[in-house]
Amino acid sequence: MAYDALVLVSFGGPERPEDVLPFLQNVTRGRGVPPERLEEVVEHYLHFGGVSPINQQCRELLAAIRADFAANGVDLPVYWGNRNWDPMLADTVARMRDDGVTRALAFVTSAYGGYSSCRQYQEDIAAARAAVGADAPVIEKLRQFWDHPGFVEPHVDAVQAALAQLDPAKRDTTRVVFTAHSIPVSAAATAGPHGGRYTAQLAEVARLVHAAAAPDLPYDLVWQSRSGPPQVPWLEPDINDHLTALAESGVTSVVVSPIGFVSDHLEVVWDLDTEALETAKRLGLDFVRAGTPGTDPRFVAMVRELVAERTTPDGERLRRRLGELPMWDTCPTPCCVPAARRP
Numbered sequence: 001m002a003y004d005a006l007v008l009v010s011f012g013g014p015e016r017p018e019d020v021l022p023f024l025q026n027v028t029r030g031r032g033v034p035p036e037r038l039e040e041v042v043e044h045y046l047h048f049g050g051v052s053p054i055n056q057q058c059r060e061l062l063a064a065i066r067a068d069f070a071a072n073g074v075d076l077p078v079y080w081g082n083r084n085w086d087p088m089l090a091d092t093v094a095r096m097r098d099d100g101v102t103r104a105l106a107f108v109t110s111a112y113g114g115y116s117s118c119r120q121y122q123e124d125i126a127a128a129r130a131a132v133g134a135d136a137p138v139i140e141k142l143r144q145f146w147d148h149p150g151f152v153e154p155h156v157d158a159v160q161a162a163l164a165q166l167d168p169a170k171r172d173t174t175r176v177v178f179t180a181h182s183i184p185v186s187a188a189a190t191a192g193p194h195g196g197r198y199t200a201q202l203a204e205v206a207r208l209v210h211a212a213a214a215p216d217l218p219y220d221l222v223w224q225s226r227s228g229p230p231q232v233p234w235l236e237p238d239i240n241d242h243l244t245a246l247a248e249s250g251v252t253s254v255v256v257s258p259i260g261f262v263s264d265h266l267e268v269v270w271d272l273d274t275e276a277l278e279t280a281k282r283l284g285l286d287f288v289r290a291g292t293p294g295t296d297p298r299f300v301a302m303v304r305e306l307v308a309e310r311t312t313p314d315g316e317r318l319r320r321r322l323g324e325l326p327m328w329d330t331c332p333t334p335c336c337v338p339a340a341r342r343p
């Protein structure tokens with residue numbers, strides 16, 4: 001199958017204070033997120049001058065992908081569109097149509113399955129195409145890449161680098177704590193065609209990174225950035241509660257590795273580098289946050305490799321993957337069907 005473009009599809013974020021509230025309204029429309037939670041999150045963004053780091057991270061990733069494509073003879077233009085803020089995906093798809101693009105691949109900045117991480121991006125693509133109309137390009141999402149060495153290896157190196165910053169004399173009481181975005185328990189149960197895919201993939205990445213980076217240390221997988229109304233159960237434990245339990249059990253030092261994410265966006269710089277760090281300080285825990293793939297050359301090359309899997313005849317044989325979980329290019333239907341939302 002021939003493709004004539006790649007589009008980077010991401011979450012989007014505000015870049016000036018007056019855009020914070022309209023951005024949050026886009027994110028939470030129809031999702032039952034209480035106003036108190038929104039007011040809190042407004043403050044997180046305002047703490048950084050109303051500028052989310054995520055758009056700049058996408059620009060840097062775009063530049064790196066373009067350079068990598070050029071260096072490797074991949075002749076595909078690379079576009080960028082977001083779910084929640086400028087450049088909005090529908091505007092990008094209109095521009096692609098105007099440029100004569102007919103069939104594109106989409107690289108989504110989320111490695112995992114699940115409604116928020118995968119299906120919702122597919123819905124965003126469908127909605128953007130519908131808004132553009134009948135002559136919108138066909139857009140096919142690249143596969144989930146939680147198991148690709150280009151994603152896993154930068155996390156491994158980051159955990160090792162973080163461990164190197166901790167006191168080796170305290171290694172016996174050091175813990176590796178992997179973290180990902182919490183989601184409603186109901187969404188975790190319906191993630192993937194058989195349920196449980198988001199948590200299973202995260203457990204697998206935690207296992208792989210731990211085995212390669214610090215097999216002698218105990219590790220845990222916990223959750224962060226809980227949203228939604230308090231009466232709806234989300235995945236637990238929360239990172240902050242977990243740090244408290246660890247300190248009480250005699251742990252002195254933690255490396256926190258955000259394997260749920262591809263870059264240091266607001267969930268990382270606020271929820272971990274600000275809030276969780278504060279919790280750790282209060283508990284007297286030594287705390288180092290491990291990095292994310294960002295523009296690591298292996299992660300950038302992964303995008304080209306994912307494209308090659310889809311554009312080379314018999315491309316499945318090119319697949320590089322770790323672990324044991326099943327993987328596919330195109331999700332079966334029904335997949336990640338959202339649970340009925342509470343009124």
Ligand SMILES: CC1=C(CCC(=O)O)c2cc3nc(cc4[nH]c(cc5[nH]c(cc1n2)c(C)c5CCC(=O)O)c(CCC(=O)O)c4C)C(CCC(=O)O)=C3C
Pocket residue numbers: 011012013014024027028031033037038041052053054109110116117181182183184225226227228260265266267
């Ligand atoms: C699984 C998952 C990922 C990882 C996959 C992926 O990367 O896509 C992710 C990423 C992100 N989430 C982000 C921001 C927000 N997420 C929110 C709310 C929510 N997230 C959810 C899940 C996820 N979110 C869910 C189930 C909700 C409840 C509302 C709903 O059902 O949709 C809210 C509303 C306010 C609040 O936090 O309550 C905001 C502002 C940003 C941008 C950060 C920046 O600006 O740098 C990024 C990358």
Ligand SMILES: [Fe+2]
Pocket residue numbers: 181
């Ligand atoms: Fe989120």
